[in-house]
Amino acid sequence: MxxxxxxxxxxxxxxxxxxxxxxEVGVSHGAPRRHFPDRQALLDALAEAxxxxxxxxxxxxxxxxxxxxxxxxQAAAAAYVRFATRDAALLxxxxxxKHREASGKLHEASNRAFAVLLxxxxxxxxxxxxxxxxxxxxxxxxxxxxxxxxxxxxGGMVRADQLDELVADAIAHFLRGSRAPA
Amino acid sequence: MxxxxxxxxxxxxxxxxxxxxxxEVGVSHGAPRRHFPDRQALLDALAEAxxxxxxxxxxxxxxxxxxxxxxxxQAAAAAYVRFATRDAALLxxxxxxKHREASGKLHEASNRAFAVLLxxxxxxxxxxxxxxxxxxxxxxxxxxxxxxxxxxxxGGMVRADQLDELVADAIAHFLRGSRAPA
DNA sequence: ACCTGAACACCGTTCAAGT
DNA sequence: ACCTGAACACCGTTCAAGT
Numbered sequence: 137m138x139x140x141x142x143x144x145x146x147x148x149x150x151x152x153x154x155x156x157x158x159x160e161v162g163v164s165h166g167a168p169r170r171h172f173p174d175r176q177a178l179l180d181a182l183a184e185a186x187x188x189x190x191x192x193x194x195x196x197x198x199x200x201x202x203x204x205x206x207x208x209x210q211a212a213a214a215a216y217v218r219f220a221t222r223d224a225a226l227l228x229x230x231x232x233x234k235h236r237e238a239s240g241k242l243h244e245a246s247n248r249a250f251a252v253l254l255x256x257x258x259x260x261x262x263x264x265x266x267x268x269x270x271x272x273x274x275x276x277x278x279x280x281x282x283x284x285x286x287x288x289x290x291g292g293m294v295r296a297d298q299l300d301e302l303v304a305d306a307i308a309h310f311l312r313g314s315r316a317p318a
Numbered sequence: 319m320x321x322x323x324x325x326x327x328x329x330x331x332x333x334x335x336x337x338x339x340x341x342e343v344g345v346s347h348g349a350p351r352r353h354f355p356d357r358q359a360l361l362d363a364l365a366e367a368x369x370x371x372x373x374x375x376x377x378x379x380x381x382x383x384x385x386x387x388x389x390x391x392q393a394a395a396a397a398y399v400r401f402a403t404r405d406a407a408l409l410x411x412x413x414x415x416k417h418r419e420a421s422g423k424l425h426e427a428s429n430r431a432f433a434v435l436l437x438x439x440x441x442x443x444x445x446x447x448x449x450x451x452x453x454x455x456x457x458x459x460x461x462x463x464x465x466x467x468x469x470x471x472x473g474g475m476v477r478a479d480q481l482d483e484l485v486a487d488a489i490a491h492f493l494r495g496s497r498a499p500a
Numbered sequence: 501a502c503c504t505g506a507a508c509a510c511c512g513t514t515c516a517a518g519t
Numbered sequence: 520a521c522c523t524g525a526a527c528a529c530c531g532t533t534c535a536a537g538t
Contacts, residue, residue, distance in 0.1 A: 150332060155530065164504050166533090171502095175531065231473040276476065277463065277488045284466030285459075291413040294458065306459045313495025337511065346523050348514090353521095357512065 149182065149225035183230045184245045190219050190230075191249030198252060205260045206311065212256055213282050213303050220286030221296065227286070253279065266314050281306050331364065331407035365412045366427045372401050372412075373431030380434060387442045388493065394438055395464050395485050402468030403478065409468070435461065448496050463488050 144152050154175055155165045172178040197215035201208045220227045230246070257275040260266035266274055285302055288294040294302060326334050336357055337347045354360040379397035383390045402409045412428070439457040442448035448456055467484055470476040476484060 153530070154532095165531090166505070167503055169532080231469065276470070276484060277467075277491055280466030280470050280484075280488065281459065281463045282466065283469050284462030284464065287413070287465050287469060288458070288462050302458060302462075306462065309459055309492070309495045311495075313491045313493075335511070336513095347512090348524070349522055351513080 145223060145225060149179070149229045152179075154178070179229055180239050180242055182226065183232075184242050186223070186226045186230045187242070187245035187249045190216075191245075191252060193219055194249065194252040198256060205256070205263050205265050206307075208256055209260065209311075210304065210307055212253060213307055214300060216282050217286045217289070217299060217303055220283070221289045221299065224286075224290040265311060278310055281310060327405060327407060331361070331411045334361075336360070361411055362421050362424055364408065365414075366424050368405070368408045368412045369424070369427035369431045372398075373427075373434060375401055376431065376434040380438060387438070387445050387447055388489075390438055391442065391493075392486065392489055394435060395489055396482060398464050399468045399471070399481060399485055402465070403471045403481065406468075406472040447493060460492055463492060 154168055158165045158168055168178070172181065193215050194212055197211040198208045201211035253275060254271045257266060257271040257278075261268055261271070261274065268274075282303070285294070285299070285306060288302075289296060289299055336350055340347045340350055350360070354363065375397050376394055379393040380390045383393035435457060436453045439448060439453040439460075443450055443453070443456065450456075464485070467476070467481070467488060470484075471478060471481055
C-alpha cells in the first residue's frame, strides 16, 4: 500500500514520490518534469510556499494580538510552534533548503517570513523589554528557544497539549532574563 | 557516482542505502538482512549507538569542567551542540526514532544519555541557581534552547564559528531569567 | 509548448537455494 | 547459522516520439 497523501504532511515529505504524485493527478510519470526539472525543484517550490504561509500566519497572529509587545510575542511564538508541529515535515524541508545554499528565491521567501519577527524584536527594543543591538542577534536565542520547543514536540518528548504552557513559560523566562539587572 | 560514506555523516543518514553498504563491505545485498530484519532496524541500531556516544561525551564534558554548576552547564551545552552539529544527520535519526514510539531499547539508550543532564539540573536546583520542581520540567526550556541553537547552525542560519558565543549567551541569559526576582 | 511511454540504473524486500 | 542471487515492485531521470 502506498503512503497516503496525509502521511506526507505529518511525517516525511522527503519520501514524497514523483511517480505516485503523477499517478494521483492522473498524468504520466514523465509529465512533472516539464514543471519541475528535478525532484529537488519540487521540494524547493513546496518550501517556498511554506515560507509564504508561515509569514502570513505570523503576521495574522501578531496583528490580532493588540498593541502590547509581550502579547504580540506570545502570539507569534504560539503561531510559529503551531505551524511547526502541524506541518513538521514541511518545516524540516524549509530548513533543509536553507542549509544547502538556498536557491535565491527560497532565501527571499524565508526573509519575508522572518521580517515579521524582526519587526517584533525592534518593538521590544523600543519599549525597553529587550536589550539594544542588531535585531537579528538579539532575536537569535529567542528564536532558537521557540524552534527547540517545536523540535521537542515533534520529537515526541513533549505532549502537544503541554505546548501552549511550555511556550508561555519560555517566553516569560526569556523576558525575565532580558530585563536590565538594574 | 554513489554518495560517499562521509556524506551520510554530514547530511542525510536517511538516504543510506543497504545495497551500497553491502557492496562496500563486499557482501551480497541480501546478507545484511540476517543482522537487521529491515532497513529501519539498522537505523534504530545506529540511533542507539548515537545515544550511547552522546551520553559518553556529555559525561566527559561535565566531569572535566570542575565542580561548579555554571561551568558544568556551559560544558554540557557546548558538548551537546558540538555533537549535534558534527553529526547532524545522526541526531536527526535519533530524534526521529523517539517520534515513532521508540523501540524500547532505543528509549532506554536515550534515557541513559539524558540522565547526565538531569543530574546537572538537580545540582543547579540544590545550589539555588534553578527553580525547584521536577528536573524534567525545569530543564525543558533549557534543553529546547540548546537544541534550537543546534538547529540554527545545522540549518545554516548561524555560522559554526559563532556557535560557542551563542551558547554562552544563551546559558547566561537563561540563568539570569532563573534567579528568583527577590 | 506540453505530455507519453520505453529505457536505464538504482532501491528495499522476499525467498529458494546453497555451504 | 549465515550467505548468495534471482525476482518483484518500486524509485528518479533521460529521451525520442507524439499532439
